[in-house]
Amino acid sequence: xxxxxxxxxxxxxxxxxxxxxxxxxxxxxxxxxxxxxxxxxxxxxxxxxxxxxxxxxxxxxxxxxxxxxxxxxxxxxxxxxxxxxxxxxxxxxxxxxxxxxxxxxxxxxxxxxxxxxxxxxxxxxxxxxxxxxxxxxxxxxxxxxxxxxxxxxxxxxxxx
Amino acid sequence: xxxxxxxxxxxxxxxxxxxxxxxxxxxxxxxxxxxxxxxxxxxxxxxxxxxxxxxxxxxxxxxxxxxxxxxxxxxxxxxxxxxxxxxx
Numbered sequence: 169x170x171x172x173x174x175x176x177x178x179x180x181x182x183x184x185x186x187x188x189x190x191x192x193x194x195x196x197x198x199x200x201x202x203x204x205x206x207x208x209x210x211x212x213x214x215x216x217x218x219x220x221x222x223x224x225x226x227x228x229x230x231x232x233x234x235x236x237x238x239x240x241x242x243x244x245x246x247x248x249x250x251x252x253x254x255x256x257x258x259x260x261x262x263x264x265x266x267x268x269x270x271x272x273x274x275x276x277x278x279x280x281x282x283x284x285x286x287x288x289x290x291x292x293x294x295x296x297x298x299x300x301x302x303x304x305x306x307x308x309x310x311x312x313x314x315x316x317x318x319x320x321x322x323x324x325x326x327x328x
Numbered sequence: 329x330x331x332x333x334x335x336x337x338x339x340x341x342x343x344x345x346x347x348x349x350x351x352x353x354x355x356x357x358x359x360x361x362x363x364x365x366x367x368x369x370x371x372x373x374x375x376x377x378x379x380x381x382x383x384x385x386x387x388x389x390x391x392x393x394x395x396x397x398x399x400x401x402x403x404x405x406x407x408x409x410x411x412x413x414x415x416x
Contacts, residue, residue, distance in 0.1 A: 309341045
């Protein structure tokens with residue numbers, strides 16, 4: 169178990185992030201850290217159909233809800249640090265949208281916590297994606313996927 | 329007992345359909361739960377009826393916390409209505 173309180177960083181906004189720097193900061197010269205896992209989500213072009221995504225979010229609640237999910241992960245697994253960055257605004261194919269990175273003593277906790285945070289970030293954090301098609305037609309809002317609900321559902325009753 | 333006006337915020341296609349991102353409304357005493365609010369709002373005109381045409385899909389947050397539609401709004405300062413989330 170981590171001896172000190174885990175370091176938690178949650179950032180929401182238009183700015184891109186440096187994946188390498190964020191991951192290095194999680195280890196931060198701490199010799200107790202044995203594992204850092206990360207997930208980076210990108211905007212896809214959907215086979216050339218998509219020009220950009222518009223990421224709308226609820227300022228204040230977006231950070232708060234991600235913070236609540238992170239606190240659940242911290243209570244569930246022995247972690248040293250967690251960083252979550254989620255971008256908003258217009259994002260083009262190939263650009264980064266989200267980063268979740270976690271450090272722990274061992275990979276089991278680091279993988280599980282990263283997976284958990286992504287699953288609940290998708291189903292609970294107040295963000296919405298609107299598509300801007302490459303053919304300049306009127307875009308539509310991305311629909312929530314049953315698959316994402318099912319992934320979040322599988323953590324119920326399961327111990328970390 | 330009359331209620332103070334509450335800040336109501338709309339996001340994504342709920343916002344687009346209503347044509348407002350937020351407004352201040354005094355809710356009637358009959359609006360107790362989040363579901364009551366969705367039904368009451370949908371009676372405010374065509375744009376609202378369109379926004380809430382599938383009431384079960386609407387998510388509600390009170391003071392930036394998710395609540396279920398059968399839960400009470402309580403002394404909310406800010407209520408948000410929006411579609412299911414699609415972040416990540």
